[in-house]
Amino acid sequence: MNIHEYQAKELLQKFDVATTHGKVAATVDEAEQIARELGAVDVVVKAQIHAGGRGKGTFKNGFKGGVHVRKTPEEVREVASKMLGQILVTHQTGSAGRMVNKVLVAESAEIAREIYFAVLLDRATAAPLIVASTEGGVEIETVAAKSPEKIIREAVDPLAGLQPFQTRKLAKQLAFESSQLKSASKLFERLYHTFIAFDCSMVEVNPLVVTMKGEALALDAKFNFDDNALYRHPEIAALRDIAEEDPREVEASKRGLSYIGLDGNIACLVNGAGLAMATMDIIKFYGGEPANFLDVGGGATEEQVTDAFKILIADKKVKAILVNIFGGIMKCDVIAQGIINAAKTVKLSEPLVVRLEGTNVERGKQLLKESGLALIAADDLADAAQKAVAAAATVNSKSQSPSSK
Amino acid sequence: MSILVDKNTRLVVQGITGSAGAFHTRQCMEYGTNVVAGVTPGKGGQMFDGKVPVFDTVWEARQKTSCNASMVFVPAPAAADSILEAVDAGVDLVVCITEGIPAMDMMRVKALMRGKKSRLIGPNCPGIITPGACKIGIMPGYIHKPGGIGVISRSGTLTYEAVWQLTSRGYGQSTCIGIGGDPIHGLSHLDVVKLFNEDPATNAMVLIGEIGGSAEEEAAAWIKANYKKPVAAFVAGMTAPPGRRMGHAGAIVSGGKGTAAGKIEALRGAGIAIAETPATIANTLIAQLEARS
Numbered sequence: 102m103n104i105h106e107y108q109a110k111e112l113l114q115k116f117d118v119a120t121t122h123g124k125v126a127a128t129v130d131e132a133e134q135i136a137r138e139l140g141a142v143d144v145v146v147k148a149q150i151h152a153g154g155r156g157k158g159t160f161k162n163g164f165k166g167g168v169h170v171r172k173t174p175e176e177v178r179e180v181a182s183k184m185l186g187q188i189l190v191t192h193q194t195g196s197a198g199r200m201v202n203k204v205l206v207a208e209s210a211e212i213a214r215e216i217y218f219a220v221l222l223d224r225a226t227a228a229p230l231i232v233a234s235t236e237g238g239v240e241i242e243t244v245a246a247k248s249p250e251k252i253i254r255e256a257v258d259p260l261a262g263l264q265p266f267q268t269r270k271l272a273k274q275l276a277f278e279s280s281q282l283k284s285a286s287k288l289f290e291r292l293y294h295t296f297i298a299f300d301c302s303m304v305e306v307n308p309l310v311v312t313m314k315g316e317a318l319a320l321d322a323k324f325n326f327d328d329n330a331l332y333r334h335p336e337i338a339a340l341r342d343i344a345e346e347d348p349r350e351v352e353a354s355k356r357g358l359s360y361i362g363l364d365g366n367i368a369c370l371v372n373g374a375g376l377a378m379a380t381m382d383i384i385k386f387y388g389g390e391p392a393n394f395l396d397v398g399g400g401a402t403e404e405q406v407t408d409a410f411k412i413l414i415a416d417k418k419v420k421a422i423l424v425n426i427f428g429g430i431m432k433c434d435v436i437a438q439g440i441i442n443a444a445k446t447v448k449l450s451e452p453l454v455v456r457l458e459g460t461n462v463e464r465g466k467q468l469l470k471e472s473g474l475a476l477i478a479a480d481d482l483a484d485a486a487q488k489a490v491a492a493a494a495t496v497n498s499k500s501q502s503p504s505s506k
Numbered sequence: 507m508s509i510l511v512d513k514n515t516r517l518v519v520q521g522i523t524g525s526a527g528a529f530h531t532r533q534c535m536e537y538g539t540n541v542v543a544g545v546t547p548g549k550g551g552q553m554f555d556g557k558v559p560v561f562d563t564v565w566e567a568r569q570k571t572s573c574n575a576s577m578v579f580v581p582a583p584a585a586a587d588s589i590l591e592a593v594d595a596g597v598d599l600v601v602c603i604t605e606g607i608p609a610m611d612m613m614r615v616k617a618l619m620r621g622k623k624s625r626l627i628g629p630n631c632p633g634i635i636t637p638g639a640c641k642i643g644i645m646p647g648y649i650h651k652p653g654g655i656g657v658i659s660r661s662g663t664l665t666y667e668a669v670w671q672l673t674s675r676g677y678g679q680s681t682c683i684g685i686g687g688d689p690i691h692g693l694s695h696l697d698v699v700k701l702f703n704e705d706p707a708t709n710a711m712v713l714i715g716e717i718g719g720s721a722e723e724e725a726a727a728w729i730k731a732n733y734k735k736p737v738a739a740f741v742a743g744m745t746a747p748p749g750r751r752m753g754h755a756g757a758i759v760s761g762g763k764g765t766a767a768g769k770i771e772a773l774r775g776a777g778i779a780i781a782e783t784p785a786t787i788a789n790t791l792i793a794q795l796e797a798r799s
Contacts, residue, residue: 222609222690227690329609363745373662382744394750427663430526486785
């Protein structure tokens with residue numbers, strides 16, 4: 102789950118992590134008011150969307166840049182008026198862009214230098230790991246590739262947690278002066294606590310800045326949360342902004358399905374993430390393009406399968422549907438009944454290729470047969486993929502040249 | 507012979523009275539697994555299906571029944587504690603089927619298991635089966651057949667796919683293990699590869715990988731240096747877009763790491779035969795076996 106920059110700032114403030122003062126505004130009045138309260142010389146106004154590349158983006162109204170620095174509250178109001186309610190296009194949003202409903206209005210720090218600082222859950226060691234570098238403000242992958250010696254790693258014991266000496270060592274390695282040691286240590290410690298407290302898989306601060314006055318501030322933080330732990334963090338789950346997500350994925354997750362929209366035309370309905378990925382792969386291998394990843398999970402009900410179908414065919418690009426089920430927990434007759442129910446409630450005009458194997462497979466095949474549904478039965482995975490690719494191609498050529506019918 | 511589980515395995519099921527726990531316990535018993543105990547706190551003293559005594563704690567179950575393996579079906583919020591309970595009781599093998607356990611819970615479990623003799627499979631896994639002898643998990647039993655191929659994978663249904671291909675072509679399995687799709691889990695690909703290497707009953711191996719992490723690369727490096735039996739591999743997620751989590755918490759390509767292409771290159775570099783599609787996993791291994799004989 103992703104959150105907005107202003108929400109990240111609020112989380113940091115909650116844990117007393119030093120950051121710049123600022124608040125989010127949904128109207129130009131609010132933006133002006135916040136700027137007035139800040140009373141700072143320079144105020145930065147930042148469009149709040151999940152996509153990156155905001156600074157270099159362009160609004161559809163022609164206004165350039167989603168990040169601007171202004172001096173007076175009136176100027177802040179003026180720049181906010183050009184962002185709010187407008188669509189911002191960046192290299193990450195695609196040409197459709199994203200609607201800007203909120204702007205962050207914050208004091209602009211006088212930056213002396215920029216540091217990279219991240220806490221992540223390292224899967225290799227099954228422990229928290231701090232990754233930091235004096236080369237902040239740029240892509241850390243670039244630093245790692247060009248000058249790997251500038252990447253600092255500090256492993257944290259998962260049971261004991263981050264120790265004070267480690268924060269001092271980090272401060273030294275990150276070239277803080279002796280007089281700044283205490284405040285830098287404090288900042289690292291609090292970022293680590295934020296990471297633990299919210300069950301994050303990563304907290305990345307880039308940049309963590311040192312101001313002209315020598316203060317260390319977390320300027321921008323990116324949080325990655327562990328979806329499995331959201332049940333114990335309702336306050337984090339509430340930060341989800343579904344306007345920023347693919348509506349098909351939102352719909353699927355409401356139904357307990359794991360769906361990811363892709364660009365192809367062969368819809369897939371599979372049980373199990375590994376098999377779902379493998380099904381996408383084999384479609385591609387035979388020259389087709391998957392329209393989605395869809396894992397109905399281990400214990401899906403008939404209703405979930407029906408819902409899954411509705412989501413699949415709502416995608417207008419879809420020219421064929423491939424159902425690939427290897428029943429373990431999931432019983433093939435449940436899938437079959439779900440397909441039959443879906444066919445009753447929604448008009449199924451696309452060719453449907455079904456491959457069933459595993460628990461209750463005979464009952465499942467029997468149900469489908471008795472239903473009288475027009476479907477293409479497949480014997481195995483390769484057969485299923487080839488039939489789906491062929492079916493999609495046939496539909497394609499028909500729709501491209503209707504006269505040849 | 508086989509690895510980790512066989513006819514002598516005495517299973518305790520944690521969460522035996524829940525609906526999934528009860529269903530799969532019955533399936534395992536039907537397959538022939540020796541289920542000696544169940545644990546559900548507060549339900550001690552009951553009998554499951556009139557055959558299996560239920561205890562309040564694993565500690566008691568271990569004392570009364572000498573159970574040496576556990577299958578965990580406890581819901582995610584309490585599952586990490588259940589794993590630790592089995593480890594504390596001295597159970598040799600803990601198989602955690604539960605999905606959705608917070609990563610930080612598993613981080614603490616791993617740290618607390620250090621130095622303990624218990625081994626963990628999972629969580630979020632299909633389990634382990636030694637065909638014809640012992641099934642601990644949710645895989646359909648009938649697709650397996652006793653034999654000499656070791657199968658290791660992260661996910662459930664993709665493993666069934668590979669196993670079914672082998673069985674349909676007459677090739678049985680020594681033991682099949684799904685280690686689970688979560689980023690922090692118990693036994694790794696490499697741990698299982700080492701066990702198969704030492705097992706005289708395993709004469710070849712199928713390794714199924716997925717995008718995310720570097721477990722396949724580590725296994726490949728070790729296989730290159732130490733492993734002499736034929737190996738075939740498949741890696742799922744060739745077409746997965748970067749930065750998107752594909753169902754499993756572990757299945758994600760991030761920062762250019764954990765790609766299918768990178769894993770395939772590492773495996774191929776170790777002399778492992780790569781199945782180009784998930785439909786040719788068994789045939790790829792069989793071709794290897796025939797080439798050697």
